[in-house]
Amino acid sequence: MATSPFPPPPGTRVDGSAGVRRGRRLLATRQFGPGEVIGTFRNPLLALPVERGMRTTCNHCLRVAGDPAVTQLRACTGCKFVVYCSVACQRASWAAVHKHECKVFTRMASRTGKDWLPTPVRAVMQVMLLLKAGNAAATASFGDGGSLEGNVDAFKRDAEVWNDLKLQSMAAVVYGGILESEEMLERAERVICKIQTNAFNWLDADTGRAGVFLDPALAMVNHSCVPNAFIGFNGRTATLRTQQGIEPGDEIEISYIDYTLPRATRQEELRLYHFQCQCSRCKDELNVYQICAESPAIPLNTFSLQPDLQKLRLPPIEGPGMSSAEIDTIYKAWKAAAIPESQDPIQLAQARWKLCKPLADAKMWAVEPLPSTLLQLVNYYQDGHPKALALSCFLATECEPYKLVAPFMPWRIKGVMMIAKLLSGTAQITASGELAHACSHKGLIEILSKSDQVSMCEAMLRLVVHYAPLGESDDWEVLSEATTMLDDIESLEGRQNQSALLRAWAKYPQDPEGGAFFHSVVLKPVNELAALAIEIVDAELGNGKSLVRR
Ligand SMILES: C[S@@+](CC[C@H](N)C(=O)[O-])C[C@H]1O[C@@H](n2cnc3c(N)ncnc32)[C@H](O)[C@@H]1O
Secondary structure (H helix, E strand, O other): OOOOOOOOOOOEEEEOOOOOOOOOEEEEOOOEOOOOEEEEEOOOOEEEEOHHHOOOEEOOOOOEOOOOOOOOOEEOOOOOOOEEOOHHHHHHHHHHHHHHHHHHHHHHHHHHOOOOOOHHHHHHHHHHHHHHOOOHHHHHHHOOOOOOOOOHHHHHHOHHHHHHHHHHHHHHHHHOOOOOOHHHHHHHHHHHHHHHHHOEEEEEOOOOEEEEEEOOOHHHOEEOOOOOEEEEEEOOEEEEEEOOOEOOOOEOEEOOOOOOOOHHHHHHHHHHHOOOOOOHHHHOOOOHHHHHHOOOOHHHHHOOOOOOHHHHHOOOOOOOOOOHHHHHHHHHHHHHOOOOOOOOHHHHHHHHHHHHHHHHHOOOOOOOOHHHHHHHHHHHOOOOOHHHHHHHHHHHHHHHHHHOOOOOOHHHHHHHHHHHHHHHHHHHHHHOOOHHHHOOOHHHHHHHHHOOHHHHHHHHHHHHHHHHHHHOOOOOHHHHHHHHHHHHHHOOOOOHHHHHHHHHHHHOOOOHHHHHHHHHHHHHHHHHHHHOHHHHHHHHHOOOOOOOOO
16 A cells, blocks of 8 residues: 555544545544644645735745744745745755746736735645646646545535635636536546645744645644644644643644634634534534533642632632623624724724623633724734733733643743743833833832742743743744843843852752742732732723722
């Protein structure tokens, strides 16, 4: 029997049959620890930047202008459509797919003047060109009877979506210069359905990297809104990792969508995958607190900004909380709220905060769209504003640990890094005596004036440095930034004692002296700052009436 060009990673196997119930699925054949890599996927069948990034993203490794590893981006001398960061990337891309695509782009530009294609059209065109060239991996996955699920009949039943897919596949055939026969059009339609079902569209808002990624082995992983694994993208590489311990025989499941969104929104986003999610979050309409309370990842928080494991098990919800349907209604109104571009974005924040009030009244801080509203306000403040610091502390202690229970989840790491950066700004203005200028909030001034903000910042960086390789990779920009900041702090005079205590805590969070230092010098002020957050938001965005009942 021929071996698949895309075998499952060691320690896993594919079970089940295509098209039968949940189709095939990836099972663990050995134990995996929390945060462990299940598989690294370095040779995807499709990896392309989205159309708006075609001139600013390397067409092969998907690094962007601004990335330290990218010194220059040079256009392909043939088509001039795509750019590369190195000769090695240009050669690898040429061998993988661009030798077929380059002449198509050149012809297209000379005939139509067009110098870009919508991403889905380009993706289908690439596959069609690979199939035409007899590429073995493309044939095994996308050819007639190829391995990937396409849900073609289900797509055909959804008239609105199907019309779009038909137009896009037709465009791929036309622009690709592929014989416009009925057979080729149908083949292109099957290809686009398979891409829609199996590709990941990823976006890193911080770096601006965005792309489409498809690896047929990774495509065997099914969805759950209570996933035990997640995928990180780093350029052309995808890494599948556990969110919690996985036992032999367990199904490995990721979430195709943001699983912390309310139920109706999740179901709407899953519509294109054509199944009814039967996970406990969907079936039993559980909110983030209820899911968190049962999570096997809770004990991992011993080393985190929310080390009170009992609090994670017993959520702070007031009364019966809000129903799934009520939360869906709030979220829909929140998404629909918009203001003309010319107006101050604070007006949008005010409208959205008002919509979030029932959630705040029920103390459901971690339930979307409340955390997103707070984050928007953090981004609204200027860098280093003490109010942004209070809000970020609230997000990192009262919201994110419930939403994402494992402390190495990239979004949680980013939240801790945000606190570190804000502290480096507030520590400077405190030391230079400008704090009262920058902020009029008496409570904030009082906490910051008496806190050892440098130790607080160092503790955040130690968390980031510890978790970043687990959440993303050794060459994640967040990790290098944290390491540089940590080196700077370690080189400061007169901080040997504090640094030694924080090192001891980072090595062993229960270390009596290191742990006590972390709790009194870092966690206490973090919680004090967090305790001011809702009052600050309400004063800024609300009607002045405090919602804080703590
Ligand atoms: C990326 S594929 C996953 C592998 C797929 N089961 C197969 O056999 O090729 C996505 C498709 O798998 C199926 N699927 C994934 N998660 C599912 C779930 N939780 N319940 C039912 N079907 C699911 C749906 O058909 C979905 O469109």
